[in-house]
Amino acid sequence: MDVQVSFTLNGKTVSAAASSATLLVDLLRNRFGLTGTHVGCDTSQCGACVVHVDGASVKSCTMLAAQVDGCAVDTIEGLSGDGELHPLQQAFHEHHALQCGFCTPGMIMSAADLLKRNPRPSELEVRDWLEGNMCRCTGYHNIVKAVRAAAGAMGEEGS
Amino acid sequence: MREFNYYRAGSVRDAAKRLAAGGNAMLLAGGMTLLPALKMRFNQPSELIDLAGINELKGIKLSRKGAHIGAATTHVEVAGNVELRAAVPVLSQVAESIGDPQVRNRGTLGGSVANNDPAADYPAAALGLGATIITNKRKISADNFFVGMFETALNAGEVVTEVLFPLPQRAGYAKFPNPATRYALVGVCVAQFKSGVRVAVTGAGSSVHRLEDFEEALERDFSPGALEGIPVSAANLNDDMHASAEYRAQLVGVMARRAVAMALD
Numbered sequence: 001m002d003v004q005v006s007f008t009l010n011g012k013t014v015s016a017a018a019s020s021a022t023l024l025v026d027l028l029r030n031r032f033g034l035t036g037t038h039v040g041c042d043t044s045q046c047g048a049c050v051v052h053v054d055g056a057s058v059k060s061c062t063m064l065a066a067q068v069d070g071c072a073v074d075t076i077e078g079l080s081g082d083g084e085l086h087p088l089q090q091a092f093h094e095h096h097a098l099q100c101g102f103c104t105p106g107m108i109m110s111a112a113d114l115l116k117r118n119p120r121p122s123e124l125e126v127r128d129w130l131e132g133n134m135c136r137c138t139g140y141h142n143i144v145k146a147v148r149a150a151a152g153a154m155g156e157e158g159s
Numbered sequence: 160m161r162e163f164n165y166y167r168a169g170s171v172r173d174a175a176k177r178l179a180a181g182g183n184a185m186l187l188a189g190g191m192t193l194l195p196a197l198k199m200r201f202n203q204p205s206e207l208i209d210l211a212g213i214n215e216l217k218g219i220k221l222s223r224k225g226a227h228i229g230a231a232t233t234h235v236e237v238a239g240n241v242e243l244r245a246a247v248p249v250l251s252q253v254a255e256s257i258g259d260p261q262v263r264n265r266g267t268l269g270g271s272v273a274n275n276d277p278a279a280d281y282p283a284a285a286l287g288l289g290a291t292i293i294t295n296k297r298k299i300s301a302d303n304f305f306v307g308m309f310e311t312a313l314n315a316g317e318v319v320t321e322v323l324f325p326l327p328q329r330a331g332y333a334k335f336p337n338p339a340t341r342y343a344l345v346g347v348c349v350a351q352f353k354s355g356v357r358v359a360v361t362g363a364g365s366s367v368h369r370l371e372d373f374e375e376a377l378e379r380d381f382s383p384g385a386l387e388g389i390p391v392s393a394a395n396l397n398d399d400m401h402a403s404a405e406y407r408a409q410l411v412g413v414m415a416r417r418a419v420a421m422a423l424d
Contacts, residue, residue: 021162023160042198043195044262057260059262062194063190066167110261113264131341132260132261
């Protein structure tokens with residue numbers, strides 16, 4: 001069966017019809033062309049598909065499109081509205097927190113959720129939070145550094 | 160994933176009616192276990208009944224009887240509830256040890272106990288604390304609820320609505336997580352009440368179960384040392400690519416002693 005879903009996508013109201021078995025990540029990529037959200041493992045382990053649903057980070061490969069009816073969905077494309085890089089994106093760039101970049105959108109969306117809940121996380125708290133995001137290139141050291149640098153930059157912005 | 164009918168239930172009564180209507184309908188809560196299972200075609204339901212819109216299934220309340228937690232309450236809500244952490248910190252520890260942040264943002268208490276994965280964390284907390292699982296039809300003690308591997312006492316058409324956890328004098332949960340999945344290779348929940356001590360272990364066997372030898376020893380002397388030397392048989396323990404039965408038997412003793420130490424801390 002098809003389901004009709006209406007939701008807010010990066011601030012804009014959208015609607016679409018999709019098969020009941022359509023995953024949120026496939027709806028975002030195939031219907032809306034938002035290919036910044038990646039499919040890595042398709043088994044909810046790697047975190048390349050992390051988006052926000054009603055402000056909380058989730059793995060969009062493990063949600064049905066039908067489940068976001070009435071929700072607010074935010075993807076990496078909507079993280080920075082004004083053409084500037086978000087402080088997390090800037091910090092990932094400055095700290096070389098990526099090699100191939102495949103895991104990066106998920107890392108950033110996951111980290112954005114962390115910084116909302118905990119604006120000044122310790123190194124351990126960042127490492128613990130990124131449990132559900134895997135990088136297979138280069139390890140996590142620069143990623144952790146970038147998240148903490150972004151936290152510092154966002155703290156200064158806010159003050 | 161095969162297609163199914165997707166139905167968003169408006170109330171528990173509505174969900175139960177739909178579930179009892181025949182066919183092969185299943186309840187969808189957080190979906191953290193069910194959706195991966197559907198991808199693997201372990202289940203092929205004719206209908207998924209989504210519980211997400213039912214507010215009566217959500218929330219945390221403390222009373223003289225204990226902590227009442229709605230079945231659709233997420234792990235992150237349990238881990239982050241300040242009053243709950245003050246009253247029964249072991250529940251917060253269990254909730255925050257599950258999976259990763261994205262799983263905790265979606266996964267629910269009711270989904271975890273109804274699924275009864277042999278390595279899940281909440282079944283150990285429910286059995287260790289002697290919880291009562293409340294459904295739309297009746298109240299079931301944890302001792303009678305967890306029947307076997309992925310098997311519970313729930314009947315067709317029955318919906319878990321709440322879990323009531325009695326408040327222990329002290330309790331701890333220690334877990335050796337599988338490094339890939341964060342499921343418990345072995346997890347032990349120890350709880351001391353005025354009426355006695357309860358010890359429940361997950362991950363080790365085909366289902367969560369109690370360790371009566373450990374309970375008796377801890378009733379005499381509630382200390383990690385009281386468990387030294389109590390043999391744990393590897394017979395009937397899980398033996399797989401992640402750990403041998405002998406290793407799990409060893410971990411049962413180690414995790415139990417750590418759980419007691421946490422309770423005393």
